[in-house]
Amino acid sequence: MPNPRKKSDSHDAGRQHLGTVYAKALLGAAEKAGQADQVVDELDSLVADVLDNQPRVDAILTSPRLTHEERLPILNKAFGGKLSPTLMTFLKVVSKHGRLDSLRAIARAARKQLNTIRGRVEVLVETAYPLSNPIRDRITARLSELLHRQVILTTRINEELLGGLVVRVGDTVYDASLAASLKRMQQVTLEHTKQTIRDSIERFAMPT
Amino acid sequence: MKFNADEIASVIQAEIEKYESTIDVREVGTVLEVGDGIARVYGLSNIMSGEMVEFPSGVRGLAFNLEENSVGVTILGDYLEIEEGDEVKALGRLLSVPVGDAVLGRVLDPLGNPLDGKGPVATTETRPVEFIAPGIAGRQPVREPLQTGIKAIDAMTPIGRGQRELIIGDRKTGKTTIAIDTIINQKHSGVKCFYVAIGQKESSVANTIKVLEEHGAMDYTTVILSGASSPAPLQYVAPYAGTSMAEYFMYNGGHALIIYDDLSKQAAAYRELSLLMRRPPGREAFPGDVFYCHSRLLERSAKLSKELGGGSLTSLPIIETLEGEVSAYIPTNVISITDGQIYLQPDLFFKGIRPAMNVGISVSRVGGAAQVKAMKDKQVAGGLRLALAAFRELEAFAQLGTDLDAATQSRLDRGYRMVEILKQPQFQPLEVVDQVMIIFAANSGALDEVPINRVQAFEKEFLQFMRDVKATIRKDIADKKDLSPELKNTLTEAINQFKASFVKHVSK
Numbered sequence: 164m165p166n167p168r169k170k171s172d173s174h175d176a177g178r179q180h181l182g183t184v185y186a187k188a189l190l191g192a193a194e195k196a197g198q199a200d201q202v203v204d205e206l207d208s209l210v211a212d213v214l215d216n217q218p219r220v221d222a223i224l225t226s227p228r229l230t231h232e233e234r235l236p237i238l239n240k241a242f243g244g245k246l247s248p249t250l251m252t253f254l255k256v257v258s259k260h261g262r263l264d265s266l267r268a269i270a271r272a273a274r275k276q277l278n279t280i281r282g283r284v285e286v287l288v289e290t291a292y293p294l295s296n297p298i299r300d301r302i303t304a305r306l307s308e309l310l311h312r313q314v315i316l317t318t319r320i321n322e323e324l325l326g327g328l329v330v331r332v333g334d335t336v337y338d339a340s341l342a343a344s345l346k347r348m349q350q351v352t353l354e355h356t357k358q359t360i361r362d363s364i365e366r367f368a369m370p371t
Numbered sequence: 372m373k374f375n376a377d378e379i380a381s382v383i384q385a386e387i388e389k390y391e392s393t394i395d396v397r398e399v400g401t402v403l404e405v406g407d408g409i410a411r412v413y414g415l416s417n418i419m420s421g422e423m424v425e426f427p428s429g430v431r432g433l434a435f436n437l438e439e440n441s442v443g444v445t446i447l448g449d450y451l452e453i454e455e456g457d458e459v460k461a462l463g464r465l466l467s468v469p470v471g472d473a474v475l476g477r478v479l480d481p482l483g484n485p486l487d488g489k490g491p492v493a494t495t496e497t498r499p500v501e502f503i504a505p506g507i508a509g510r511q512p513v514r515e516p517l518q519t520g521i522k523a524i525d526a527m528t529p530i531g532r533g534q535r536e537l538i539i540g541d542r543k544t545g546k547t548t549i550a551i552d553t554i555i556n557q558k559h560s561g562v563k564c565f566y567v568a569i570g571q572k573e574s575s576v577a578n579t580i581k582v583l584e585e586h587g588a589m590d591y592t593t594v595i596l597s598g599a600s601s602p603a604p605l606q607y608v609a610p611y612a613g614t615s616m617a618e619y620f621m622y623n624g625g626h627a628l629i630i631y632d633d634l635s636k637q638a639a640a641y642r643e644l645s646l647l648m649r650r651p652p653g654r655e656a657f658p659g660d661v662f663y664c665h666s667r668l669l670e671r672s673a674k675l676s677k678e679l680g681g682g683s684l685t686s687l688p689i690i691e692t693l694e695g696e697v698s699a700y701i702p703t704n705v706i707s708i709t710d711g712q713i714y715l716q717p718d719l720f721f722k723g724i725r726p727a728m729n730v731g732i733s734v735s736r737v738g739g740a741a742q743v744k745a746m747k748d749k750q751v752a753g754g755l756r757l758a759l760a761a762f763r764e765l766e767a768f769a770q771l772g773t774d775l776d777a778a779t780q781s782r783l784d785r786g787y788r789m790v791e792i793l794k795q796p797q798f799q800p801l802e803v804v805d806q807v808m809i810i811f812a813a814n815s816g817a818l819d820e821v822p823i824n825r826v827q828a829f830e831k832e833f834l835q836f837m838r839d840v841k842a843t844i845r846k847d848i849a850d851k852k853d854l855s856p857e858l859k860n861t862l863t864e865a866i867n868q869f870k871a872s873f874v875k876h877v878s879k
Contacts (some may be wrong), residue, residue: 176403176413176440331399334414338395347395352386359382361493369373 175268182268185257186276189269193249194280202250203270203277209246210270225264234258283313289321289329291340306330398461402426403441405453408602409647412442412459421501423462428452431482432459433466433604436648443648445604447482467497468612470619475563478580478594481609483616486596498615500608504670511676516741517628517685520556520800521549523728523793526752526810527759528713531741532562532626532683533674537705539690539697540715544727546689548797549713550630551579553687555586556800557628562685563620564592565629567613569606570636573598582798603647606640614671617684621673624680629672633689634665638701655700662704669708711735725794730759744853745807750814751854755789762786781819788818791826804849805834808862811854817866825877833869841865 193202214221223229223237238254246254257263278285286306288294294302299316307314310332321329326341360367400414410432415424424432424444430453436443446453447466468483473494478487485492513531530536538546554564566583568576576596583589593616597609610631617627631637638661645658653659665688672686688709690702695716697706706712711734720727739747746752765783769775775783792813795801809830812818821829837845844861848854854862 176411179413180440334398334400334416336395336397336399338397343395344392348387348390348392351390352383355386356379356382360379361491367374367378369375 178265178268179272181262181265182270182272183276185262185265185269186272189249189253189273190276190280192253196249198247198249199277199280202247202253203273205246205250206266206270206273209242209250210267214266224258224266227261231259231261234263278315281313283315284310284332285315285317286310287317287319287331289319289324289331289340291320291322291324291326293320294318302328398463400424400442400459400461402453402455402457402459404455405446405450407643407647408446408450408604409435409644410444410446410450410453410459412444413440415442415459415461418442418461421465423464423466425460425462426453427457431462431466433608434461435644436650445607445644446602447604447608448602450602466500466608468500468615469494469496470498470616471496474593474616475591476589476593478596480601481595481597481605481612483612496619498619500611500615502615502618502671504667505673505675505679509676509679510673511681513674513683513737513741515626515683516738516743516803517553517562517626518556518560518800518803519549519553520802521552521726522795522801522806522810523726523730524549524713525742525803525806526746526793527730527756528711528728528733528735529738529742529746530685530687530735531674531738532685533672534711534735534738534741535669535672535686535688535709536735536738537688537690537709537712538715539692539702539706539712540727541692541695541717544715544717544720545725545797546691546715547575547579547632549715549726550632550687550689551582552798552800553628554583554592554630555588555798557591558586558588560626562591562626562628563617564588565595565613565617565627566592567595567597567610567629567631569597569609569631569633570599570601570640571632573600586798603640603643606637607644610634610637610668614668614684614686618671621675621682621684622680624682626683626685628685628687631668631686631688633691634705635691635701638664657700661701662708665701665705666708669705710737723794724790725797730756731763743803743807745848745851746803746810748807748811748854750859751807751811755810755814759786759789762789784819785813785816787823788821788826789813791823792818792830794827801834802849803852804845805837807848807854808837808845809834811859811862812866815863815866817870820870820874821877829873832873833866836869837865 189202190199193199220241224234235255235258238258242251242254257266257269288302299318303314303316306316324340324342327339327344329340330337398415398417400412403411403413415434418424418434418437420434420437422434424434426432430446430448430450432444432446434442435445444459469492471494473492477485477489477492479492480486483492513533515532517530517532517534519525519530524530528536538549540546550566554566557564566579568579576594576598580589580594583592595609595613595616597605613629617629620627638657641661641664642657646652646656650658669686669688672684674683675681688705690705692699692702697703714729714733715727716729717727719729762782765779766786769783792809812833818826818829844858844865847858851858
């Protein structure tokens with residue numbers, strides 16, 4: 164069975180790094196103007212609503228055939244007046260450097276950095292069955308308490324877990340799923356049984 | 372044997388009943404790219420250098436390169452099952468291998484998994500593969516000999532327990548044979564032996580194991596095999612893994628011998644890894660820390676102080692040179708790390724001088740302190756190196772075809788016979804007392820009248836004679852390990868007695 168996580172998680176480390184640098188600059192400028200949250204929201208919506216829905220816009224923006232000068236009027240026409248001035252200027256700067264193809268990485272990095280600044284943390288909770296809202300709230304509250312930060316909860320359904328839940332905070336995984344527990348039980352039991360048999364083999368011999 | 376299924380079921384049931392579920396906390400990352408035995412992993416933000424990771428297929432890896440955005444992992448096993456996007460789990464511990472008496476007599480891979488089909492390695496003890504060498508306070512100078520059983524080596528480049536003696540030479544000059552002879556000779560010395568085969572043909576390793584088995588040497592020997600078909604990361608860790616298994620005996624007050632066959636291939640594997648990891652190449656494209664790679668390995672061979680139990684780990688690294696080029700990068704590195712080298716030359720080998728040791732440039736810097744007194748005696752091996760060097764010079768001079776005076780001719784004759792005495796067939800190590808007696812005999816001129824082609828027959832029969840007829844003298848030397856003037860006299864008498872009968876026998 165293909166793993167659904169694979170596509171979304173396929174990274175390009177170089178682009179990721181690039182995104183981090185641009186995002187830092189963008190947040191710096193936006194914070195000065197006091198509109199960091201707004202800018203990041205706009206950038207997210209630009210990526211999600213425009214680029215993902217209109218592949219042709221994406222193609223035009225990232226095409227290496229267009230020079231910066233040719234792209235400027237397009238940018239102005241398409242987004243002028245709809246985006247905050249900071250983001251608009253930022254897009255032009257990114258275009259000037261020919262990095263519009265990294266816009267997704269920039270948006271991801273900007274969201275992450277803003278979360279860190281605001282003391283928020285993204286947590287992914289995987290469960291075998293959909294969570295009801297009260298349980299969701301309880302999990303969020305409990306995690307916020309444990310992590311001492313405001314938790315932005317994302318949930319995903321993964322039937323392979325059988326039961327229980329898996330919590331991912333950054334690179335750390337807290338696996339309390341039934342599947343992992345069963346697997347570990349199998350390993351431990353096998354190992355111990357093997358050891359017991361090896362230690363006292365005559366106990367297991369069939370009487371002849 | 373048949374197993375009782377009910378009994379096994381009851382054990383499993385008991386295990387399940389007492390099993391306690393805990394939350395599994397792990398640090399994870401995602402495979403960005405994989406190939407040629409390495410993987411680049413995104414994530415794993417808190418991993419430490421050298422920490423073990425696990426791929427979904429169960430294959431282990433080592434965090435090798437910590438970069439700003441990714442972690443370079445060397446894969447210790449089959450990397451073809453790993454895919455981009457796989458989740459990698461940090462295990463939070465260092466690579467370690469099983470150690471203890473259970474590893475003796477086994478053929479293992481560098482991770483300690485059995486390759487000989489004799490079942491699992493029954494031990495619970497493990498040691499980390501990378502271990503810091505003992506410091507100066509924990510050491511003492513070498514003082515006990517490690518007998519290789521090879522006349523030329525024990526006489527002229529003696530090896531002490533805790534020494535690192537390099538065996539260097541071109542291909543097909545008998546490097547491995549010296550190592551194998553040394554292992555075979557440890558049968559009654561209690562020294563545990565470890566043979567690390569790196570990047571070799573599996574067929575030659577199979578042969579080596581067969582030879583060891585035939586001589587009963589596998590009882591105290593472990594073979595750590597990472598053949599030519601193993602991926603580079605396994606070849607790279609093999610010597611460290613073997614050293615960990617050998618160190619166990621050293622730190623428990625025992626004595627161990629480890630052979631790295633050979634370190635040039637390990638250096639090449641390390642070069643492959645480093646280049647794949649994009650570490651900058653240096654001389655001969657080796658990475659900058661290839662010296663450290665070998666020095667930290669060989670530093671782990673030591674003679675421990677009395678407080679630490681006085682155990683020892685002797686190592687015989689092997690380096691293969693190309694066309695006798697000892698000034699290449701890796702040979703010079705390892706020569707400078709070790710406490711001496713045994714240099715083998717192809718021309719000597721083809722002349723029939725085997726072991727094909729070049730006496731002039733082979734040295735043992737510390738082993739002299741550990742040599743048995745009887746061997747060190749002026750009339751035995753004390754002046755042998757210089758005498759042979761003088762002989763070589765004389766021999767070259769004599770080839771000019773000038774007429775030689777009687778004194779020079781007799782020195783030449785003595786030299787030819789000494790060279791003949793130092794020849795030794797493979798897999799026939801000699802006890803040190805036999806070595807002392809025959810070298811003493813040759814030095815005292817007993818062989819001067821024996822035709823050169825009969826010298827080896829003389830040696831064989833003489834040693835047999837000493838064993839059968841003059842057993843008390845032999846025992847005296849073996850017990851005292853020293854040649855007193857009286858002992859020398861009785862030995863000379865015995866030699867003369869044998870010589871008389873041998874010459875009569877030959878002339879008949």
